[in-house]
Amino acid sequence: MQATRDFSHYVRDAGSGLQHIDLxxxxxxxxxxxxxxxxxxSAIPDxxxxxxxxxxxxxxxxxxxxxxDPISFIDRLAELGYKAYPFETAGAxxxxxxxxxxxxxxxxxxxFATMNVMMLSIPVWSGNVSDMIPEQRDFFHWLSALIALxxxxxxxxxxxxxxxxxxxxxxxxxxxxxxxxxxxxxxxSVVETVNHAEHTxxxxxxxxxxxxxxGRYLDQSMRRRTRAVAGNLAALKAETAxxxxxxxxxxxxxxxxxxxxDIVLLRPxxxxxxxxTVIEGRSEIxxxxxxxxxxxxxxxxxxxxxxxxxxxxGTLRVRVSAASEGTLLAExxxxxxxxxxxxxxxxxxxxxxSRLYAPVVHATALLTMLGWVLMGATWHDAIVTAVAVLxxxxxxxxxxxxxxxxxVASGAMFRAGVLLNSGDSIERLADVDHVIFDKTGTLTLPExxxxxxxxxxxxxxxxxxQLALASHHPVAxxxxxxxxxxxxxxxxxxxPGQGVRGYVGAIEVRLGRPSFCxxxxxxxxxxxxxxxxxxxxxxxxxxxxVFAVRQGLRPDAKVxxxxxxxxxxxxxxxxxxxEPAVEAAARxxxxxxxxxxxxxxxxxxxxxxxxxxxxxVMMVGDGxxxxxxxxxxxxSMSPISAAHLSQATADLVxxxxxxxxxxxAIDFSRKALHLMRQNLWLAVGYNLLAVPIAVSGIVTPxxxxxxxxxxxxxVMVNALRARRVASGEA
Amino acid sequence: MEVMVILVPxxxxxxxxxxxxxxxxxxxxxxxxLEGAAWRAIADDEPAREKAPD
Numbered sequence: 001m002q003a004t005r006d007f008s009h010y011v012r013d014a015g016s017g018l019q020h021i022d023l024x025x026x027x028x029x030x031x032x033x034x035x036x037x038x039x040x041x042s043a044i045p046d047x048x049x050x051x052x053x054x055x056x057x058x059x060x061x062x063x064x065x066x067x068x069d070p071i072s073f074i075d076r077l078a079e080l081g082y083k084a085y086p087f088e089t090a091g092a093x094x095x096x097x098x099x100x101x102x103x104x105x106x107x108x109x110x111x112f113a114t115m116n117v118m119m120l121s122i123p124v125w126s127g128n129v130s131d132m133i134p135e136q137r138d139f140f141h142w143l144s145a146l147i148a149l150x151x152x153x154x155x156x157x158x159x160x161x162x163x164x165x166x167x168x169x170x171x172x173x174x175x176x177x178x179x180x181x182x183x184x185x186x187x188x189s190v191v192e193t194v195n196h197a198e199h200t201x202x203x204x205x206x207x208x209x210x211x212x213x214x215g216r217y218l219d220q221s222m223r224r225r226t227r228a229v230a231g232n233l234a235a236l237k238a239e240t241a242x243x244x245x246x247x248x249x250x251x252x253x254x255x256x257x258x259x260x261x262d263i264v265l266l267r268p269x270x271x272x273x274x275x276x277t278v279i280e281g282r283s284e285i286x287x288x289x290x291x292x293x294x295x296x297x298x299x300x301x302x303x304x305x306x307x308x309x310x311x312x313x314g315t316l317r318v319r320v321s322a323a324s325e326g327t328l329l330a331e332x333x334x335x336x337x338x339x340x341x342x343x344x345x346x347x348x349x350x351x352x353x354s355r356l357y358a359p360v361v362h363a364t365a366l367l368t369m370l371g372w373v374l375m376g377a378t379w380h381d382a383i384v385t386a387v388a389v390l391x392x393x394x395x396x397x398x399x400x401x402x403x404x405x406x407x408v409a410s411g412a413m414f415r416a417g418v419l420l421n422s423g424d425s426i427e428r429l430a431d432v433d434h435v436i437f438d439k440t441g442t443l444t445l446p447e448x449x450x451x452x453x454x455x456x457x458x459x460x461x462x463x464x465x466q467l468a469l470a471s472h473h474p475v476a477x478x479x480x481x482x483x484x485x486x487x488x489x490x491x492x493x494x495x496p497g498q499g500v501r502g503y504v505g506a507i508e509v510r511l512g513r514p515s516f517c518x519x520x521x522x523x524x525x526x527x528x529x530x531x532x533x534x535x536x537x538x539x540x541x542x543x544x545x546v547f548a549v550r551q552g553l554r555p556d557a558k559v560x561x562x563x564x565x566x567x568x569x570x571x572x573x574x575x576x577x578x579e580p581a582v583e584a585a586a587r588x589x590x591x592x593x594x595x596x597x598x599x600x601x602x603x604x605x606x607x608x609x610x611x612x613x614x615x616x617v618m619m620v621g622d623g624x625x626x627x628x629x630x631x632x633x634x635x636s637m638s639p640i641s642a643a644h645l646s647q648a649t650a651d652l653v654x655x656x657x658x659x660x661x662x663x664x665a666i667d668f669s670r671k672a673l674h675l676m677r678q679n680l681w682l683a684v685g686y687n688l689l690a691v692p693i694a695v696s697g698i699v700t701p702x703x704x705x706x707x708x709x710x711x712x713x714x715v716m717v718n719a720l721r722a723r724r725v726a727s728g729e730a
Numbered sequence: 731m732e733v734m735v736i737l738v739p740x741x742x743x744x745x746x747x748x749x750x751x752x753x754x755x756x757x758x759x760x761x762x763x764l765e766g767a768a769w770r771a772i773a774d775d776e777p778a779r780e781k782a783p784d
Contacts, residue, residue, distance in 0.1 A: 031766075034770075052766060105756060115745065119745075143742070
C-alpha cells in the first residue's frame with residue numbers, strides 16, 4: 001500500500017483562476033535564501049507568485065488553477081535544501097496580526113497629527129516671545145484643534161477601550177490616567193482656544209499618544225513574532241496521518257483534515273497524531289509522552305490511544321475519536337481545569353505601578369487646583385495649572401518603561417531558543433527559586449539513543465546503521481542515527497516483530513531481537529551492565545554485537561542543573577516513571593530531591609505544598625500528565641517536543657536538544673525585571689523633578705513637550721541594555 | 731501675511747497626502763515583512779542575472 005500525500009486541505013482559491021498556499025519553511029535566515037527560494041519556485045511554469053516573508057519565515061505561492069500539485073513545491077524546496085510544510089493560520093495568530101495592523105494605523109495617524117500640530121505650535125511658541133498678533137495665534141490654535149481632536153479620537157481608541165474595560169471591572173490600569181490626562185488636556189485646550197488664551201496643549205496630548213502607541217506596538221509585535229514562530233514549528237512537525245479513504249485505499253493527509261469517525265492506519269515506528277480507539281491489530285505502544293512511563297504498554301482491540309503515543313511493533317487500525325486538539329484523558333482534563341481556575345491572577349508590574357501611580361497623580365492635581373484657589377487665584381487659572389500637572393505627569397515614560405524592556409528581552413530570549421507564550425512570564429520567571437523537572441522527555445531526550453556506540457567497531461556500526469535504515473522501528477532508527485548511515489542496505493527485508501536481515505556479499509547480516517540474531521547470551525550480559533536499557537542485537541555472520549538503547553539525558557543537563565544550583569535555585573525531579581529509572585537520572589545529574597511514580601494529582605499536591613512554604617515554583621515538563629502541574633506552577637516551561645496541551649499551557653517553550661535555554665531564560669528575565677524596575681524609578685525621578693515646576697504654574701507647552709520626549713528617550717535607551725546578560729552568567 | 735492663505739492649506743494638504751500614503755502602504759501589506767524588505771533593497775535585480783552568460 002503506497003500512500004499518496006494530499007495537501008488539498010491547505011490550498012485556497014485566490015480568485016481569477018489562481019490557487020494560493022502558504023508554506024512554513026525551515027532554515028530561511030538570510031537574503032541569499034530569500035532570492036534562492038523565490039527564483040527556484042518562480043522557475044516552475046504556471047507559478048504566478050512566489051514571495052518569501054523573512055520575518056515569519058514563510059513562502060506565499062500562487063499558481064494557475066489545476067496546473068500543479070502543491071507537493072511539487074515542497075519537493076522543489078527540498079531539492080533547494082529547505083524543509084517546508086503547508087501552513088494554516090491559526091485563529092489566535094490572525095487576531096494578533098489584525099491587532100498589530102490596527103495599532104500601526106493608530107500610530108500612523110498619531111504621528112502625522114503630531115508632526116503637523118508641532119509645525120503649528122513652534123511658530124506660536126516663538127511668536128509668544130516676539131510679535132505674533134493674537135488673531136494669528138488663535139487661528140493656529142483652531143487649526144491645531146482641527147487636526148488633534150479627530151486624530152486623538154481615532155488613535156486613542158486602544159487606551160480608551162482598555163481604560164473603560166478596567167473601570168467596568170472596578171480596576172485601575174495604566175490606561176486610566178492616560179485617558180483622563182489626554183481627555184482633560186484636549187478639553188482644556190479647546191476652552192482656552194475659545195477664550196483666546198496664550199497656551200494650549202494640543203501638541204502635548206497628541207505627542208503623548210504617539211509615544212505610548214510606539215510602546216504598545218512594540219509589545220504587540222513581540223507577541224506576534226512569537227506566535228508566528230510557534231505556528232511554523234507546529235506546521236514543520238508535519239503531523240500527518242494515514243487515513244483510509246476506501247476499504248483498502250490509504251492516503252497521507254494532514255492532521256487538520258482528519259475528522260472524528262475516520263479510520264487511520266498506524267504502522268510500526270509511527271507516532272500517533274490523533275486520539276482514538278484501536279479497532280484492529282495488536283502492538284506495543286510507547287506512551288512516555290503521555291504518562292512519563294518508559295515501559296511499553298500493550299494495545300489491542302478496544303484500547304484507547306492518545307496523540308503522541310509511539311507505535312512499536314505491530315500495525316494498528318485506529319478509529320478517531322477527536323482530531324488533533326480534542327478530548328484527552330478525562331482525569332487530566334479535570335485536573336487542568338481546576339488548576340487553571342486556581343491559577344492566582346498575577347498582577348503585572350505595570351498594573352501594580354499604576355495602582356499606586358493613578359491616585360497619587362490625581363490627588364496632586366486636585367491639591368494643586370485647591371491650593372491655587374486658596375491662594376487667591378481664579379478658578380480658571382487653578383484648573384489650567386491642575387491640567388498642566390496631569391499632562392506633565394502623564395505616564396509617557398511609564399507606558400514605555402516596561403514594553404520596551406520586554407521587547408528587547410524577548411528578542412534576546414528568542415535568540416537563545418526560548419519562545420514566550422504569555423507576556424507577563426518574564427516578570428514571573430525572574431522570581432523563581434525552585435525548579436521542578438519532569439524526567440522523561442524533559443531531562444532526557446524524547447528520542448532513543450545508542451549508549452555503547454563507542455564500544456562497537458566503526459565499520460560494524462556503519463553496516464548495522466545501513467541495515468537499520470530499512471526498518472521503521474524506533475530502536476532501529478536510534479541505531480541508524482548513531483551510525484550516521486545515509487543509504488540503506490540494498491535488498492534488506494524486515495520481519496515484523498523480529499528485525500531486519502540482508503546480505504553483504506555472501507554473509508548474512510541481521511539486526512533485531514537478540515533471539516532473532518542468536519545473541520541471547522551477550523544481550524543478557526549487556527542488560528546486567530545497564531538494566532534500564534533495551535537491547536538490540538546485530539549479527540554479521542558468526543560475529544555478534546549488542547547495542548544498548550535508551551533515552552539519553554540531554555547533553556548539557558548536568559551542567560545546567562549545577563548552573564541552577566549556583567544561582568540558589570533548588571532543583572527537584574518529579575516523574576511518573578519507575579523508581580530505578582528516576583533514581584539513576586537523579587544520581588547522574590546530582591539532584592538530591594526526586595520522587596518517582598508520581599501521578600498528575602501528586603505533582604499538583606507537591607507544587608501546592610511548595611507554594612504554601614513560600615517558594616516560587618517553575619515546572620518544566622513535556623508530557624500530557626504534566627499539563628495540570630504546568631498550569632498550577634507559578635511559571636512553567638515546555639520543550640518544543642512536548643504534547644500539544646502541555647505546550648499550550650506552558651508560559652515558555654524552549655527549542656532544541658540542550659537544556660541551556662532554561663538557564664538563559666532565567667538570566668535574561670532577571671536582568672529584564674531589574675531594568676523594568678530601574679525604568680520605573682527613572683520615570684518616577686523625572687516626575688519628582690517636573691511636578692514642582694508644574695504645580696508652581698510656570699509650565700509652558702514647550703517645557704511639557706521637551707520633558708516628555710526626553711524622559712521617553714531615556715527609558716528606551718536604558719531598555720536596550722536587556723539585550724545582554726553579564727558574561728559568565730549565561 | 732496673505733501668504734498663509736496658500737501655505738496653511740498646502741501644509742495641511744501635504745500632511746494629509748503623507749498620512750493617506752502611509753495608510754495605503756499599510757493596507758497593501760508593505761509592513762508585513764520588515765526584515766525581508768531590508769534585504770530586498772540590496773538584492774541583485776532579476777534581469778541582470780539572467781542576462782549574464784552562464
